[in-house]
Amino acid sequence: MKAATRLTCFILVTVVLAENSCLGIRFSGRVSETPITEQQLQTTVFALGSFWRSEAVFGCLDGVVRTTVGYAGGSKPNPEYRSLGDHAESVQIEYDPRMISFKQLLEVFWTSHDSRQVFGQGPDVGNQYRSIVFTNGTEESRLASVSKEREQTRSKSGIVTTQIQQLGTFYPADPDHQKFELKRHPFLLQLIGNLPEEELEKSSLAAKLNGYAAELCPPTMQKHIDAKINDIVRKGWPILREV
Ligand SMILES: *[C@@H]1O[C@H](CO)[C@@H](O)[C@H](O)[C@H]1NC(C)=O
Numbered sequence: 001m002k003a004a005t006r007l008t009c010f011i012l013v014t015v016v017l018a019e020n021s022c023l024g025i026r027f028s029g030r031v032s033e034t035p036i037t038e039q040q041l042q043t044t045v046f047a048l049g050s051f052w053r054s055e056a057v058f059g060c061l062d063g064v065v066r067t068t069v070g071y072a073g074g075s076k077p078n079p080e081y082r083s084l085g086d087h088a089e090s091v092q093i094e095y096d097p098r099m100i101s102f103k104q105l106l107e108v109f110w111t112s113h114d115s116r117q118v119f120g121q122g123p124d125v126g127n128q129y130r131s132i133v134f135t136n137g138t139e140e141s142r143l144a145s146v147s148k149e150r151e152q153t154r155s156k157s158g159i160v161t162t163q164i165q166q167l168g169t170f171y172p173a174d175p176d177h178q179k180f181e182l183k184r185h186p187f188l189l190q191l192i193g194n195l196p197e198e199e200l201e202k203s204s205l206a207a208k209l210n211g212y213a214a215e216l217c218p219p220t221m222q223k224h225i226d227a228k229i230n231d232i233v234r235k236g237w238p239i240l241r242e243v
Pocket of ligand 1: 102140
């Protein structure tokens with residue numbers, strides 16, 4: 001090899017390596033073990049009844065990195081809990097598309113509420129509890145429509161009332177409403193080191209434990225976290241860092 005070619009190769013390899021390490025991708029090993037960058041995250045928003053519960057449903061799934069409750073789907077500027085106007089209580093889900101897909105999130109969406117209920121969900125009555133899949137454009141709208149049709153077939157007589165809407169503005173709710181289920185369990189908050197509010201809202205671990213606190217994690221995950229907590233309690237080891 002000529003020196004110049006060798007140098008070019010060296011530079012290329014270096015650039016490729018550098019680029020890959022920036023992205024957190026290793027050449028061997030499972031891709032999902034490497035951390036994801038903010039740019040690689042994808043975001044989706046669903047409305048399916050009380051947002052306290054919605055956040056708990058999605059927070060515990062593998063591949064979900066962050067959850068935030070808020071308001072979407074209406075026109076009122078700056079909605080708040082007691083005056084949310086025509087918005088619906090919603091959950092914003094940031095996820096790693098290498099580990100979970102929009103289609104899989106849709107499946108969880110359908111199985112986690114009753115899309116045939118009109119003007120409410122369970123004990124919660126009102127337009128703010130309506131069912132909506134928010135999308136980012138044509139491809140997601142298509143996937144959402146296909147999956148809604150499938151759900152309609154499954155639900156036989158009842159009409160699936162879920163709306164499919166292009167997402168406008170998502171307004172995050174006040175801190176009081178974020179990780180609401182987790183905050184009802186001071187022991188769990190303590191177990192993860194009493195994180196300050198800003199950290200708690202961004203934490204994947206808090207999102208998982210929020211689902212755990214509401215007993216809405218998938219059964220294997222619920223058991224796995226139980227075991228971890230019991231282990232910590234037994235050893236007296238103070239802080240839970242991951243599950
Ligand atoms: C919309 O979301 C999908 C994931 O469901 C993603 O692949 C796509 O890049 C997004 N499109 C836009 C325009 O953001």
